[in-house]
Amino acid sequence: MTELEGMTLGARIKELRQRRGMSQKELAAEVGRSESWMSQVERDVQPVERLSVLQALADALGVSVQDLRPEARTAATGEPEPVAARNDLDGLRMTLTGHPALTSLFEARRTEAAFEIDALTEAVDHAWTLAHASRFKELTEALNDLLPRLEAASREAPADQRPHIHQLRARTYQAVAAAFARQGEADAAWVAADRALTAAEQSGHPLDVIAGHFRMAHAFMGLLHNEQAERVAQAAIDVLRPRIEREDSAPEELSLFGAMHLVLAVIAAREGSRATARARIEEARKIADRIGTDRNDFNTEFGPTNVRLHAVSVAVDLGDAGEALDLAKEVDPSGLSPERQARFLLDVARAHAQRRHVGEATAALLRAEQLAPEMIHGHPRSRQTLRDLIQLAGRRAPEELTALARRAAALP
Template identity: 55%
Template sequence: MTAEERRAFGARVAQLRKSRGLRQDQLAAAINRTASWVSQVERGVQPVVRLDVLQLLANGLGVSVQTLRPDAPVPAAPAAMDQPNDLDLARLSLSGHPALDALLGTQRQTAAPDLAELTTAVERLWSLTHGARFADLSAAIADVLPRLEQAARASGEGKRAEIHLLLSQAYQAVAAAFVRQDEADAAWVAADRAIRAAESSGHPLNVFAGIYRMAHAFVRLERLDQAEHVAGPAISALRAYTSTPNPSAEALSVLGSLHLVLALAAARGGQREQARKAIAGAREVAAQLGEDRNDFNLEFGPTNVEVQAVSTAVDLGDAGEALDLGKRIDAGRLSPERRSRLMIDLGRAHAQRRQLGEALECLLRAEEVAPESVRTHAAARETIHELIAIAGRSAPSELLKLAKRANATG
């Protein structure tokens, strides 16, 4: 889609929406997107190129795909739809080579990159990621990544390392967001680019942070052997690096985080002993660190270790342990996304014990903290399905409404 085609398509969507008396937030709720995403479509910022997303939008407007976009192909059978997400624009930003004109020498001379402005832009990517504001994040990624990629190729030696460091941090934010929206294949690509940019920056600990993002992508892809393959050697290397009398806090944060992703992989694979060993390793590092930090946007520290211990216990089916751990956690200083994830995991634990009221309360609190994280988290949707099955015909209206908002009614 060209920019002109996107604007024309967006105007058609807006016209159809208004003709049916729908507000943007009402259309968004009907198709399990956000009002921000709908707004971006109507303004021609967000492209709609995938047929499944086009079908979803047409369904919400009550029209055929061909009415919405006359040149769209007619499917031979109903299209299977992926779970909706707000990162389509970000996915397009990862597609292809980021700066082809630079390879051919046709790139126009531009002013020197403003490092302060680019730093602020990358910080905003992380703020949106931690806030689970994925539609806004997608638009920001589409703006920031091309500028960083161009700057990395056009900058002189003096600024190139700093630009590559910002590029690595941006790709890590992209990887983290894709993992949280169950787009793990895209997260893998973003993590790989983050690692390459970090190595070019001369900041080795950022390479290890990128490896952490890659391991998370492999867990989401259910390639647990690959997650262990990348996390294990990284842990060994960092153990040797931090064996000095006064290791850096940054190195400890990455080491502890890698222990946590190893625990996650082991728990998902039902390896109880390995999962508990990895959690114990993370607790040891957190005690050595002595405080909650956010180095490399990992949010590692004693509190986050216990948050992840809850998740590990739930994955292992130890609901009682998860709930006992949860009672002792004060997650107030963690990001909205991380606090929401804790409430989702506690909801899962209550669901395992068939405690419908308590589970629903946890999920509603998770939604209050970070609405998009509940709507896009596979475990949250699965828990809602389970609660509806437990309740049967007596399912409370709050649960049914939550299921509709989270696209968990099917």
């Protein structure tokens, strides 16, 4: 439907509803929601993230999900985005394709394999540094070299070295999963998270398995499979809870436990469940208070600051832009990674967009671009926010906004 191009989701729904002669109350009843909820959706205040809700709206309006929200095509049908919207992870996707070490099945094992554990560890740490900075081009180059080395080492190194190498493999595939999830390539994130789980189990470190669950939950959220994401996160919480109830719980366990509650908070917010989302944030806050400081166990960056950042994100997802902006004033994210700081600014921009503050939203996105340009150019929510702002501004769109939208391939 070319006549709908350039419209926000809310504007599309309103236009299609009016074409069918339906009232907001009638459409809301068709999808089992309230009239006030439908009003917020049409004003682009209430986001619609769950695929089942999008499908229900599309069915009620007599269109496809792709007509209603074209950017849902990748998650719903598996079709790729246009070439202009692709990012620097394409090479890494190719490395992830197929058996991770096929030649090792056919070639004789080297008898004197020497593997420098320290060098491999340093390379894995560097990969995570790149991932936290959303420097995806450099990350792809680094992992295209590192992953084959780790896969070969896991099969050819002396037996006493293999558990440590498996742990390094798990951490590396977690970095791969995180990178793909952050760029909206959830199918590849799922593959990487699954390999991380296998490697973690082979390492003999159960907490690395939990960390793999964290990455897999994010992959499922990217695929709009919220039920699966919730199941993965809740399973980890259930396993960790008896350990968390002990006074001498390790900070690493607390971090993973708290991070899983943040996952569930985001899921609840995207489904419009205010009470559940805020309860999960409060649980995470209690855990963060027990830890007492910002940490980066298993590269989750869990701690008091990250909980505050998630409270802002949850408020935006719930359509509570004023609350999100008030909470944002109390956050100092400067101690976190560039990626987390940029995501925070993206949420601030989304909140301003909900309030129709085009200038403030543009300023936040430009600051985020300075911190993590590849993430802002490639993240689906960033591009959607840019499209929404262009639509809101119309002919008066600031030049810096349209320039950023061009850099992010977000223009129609």
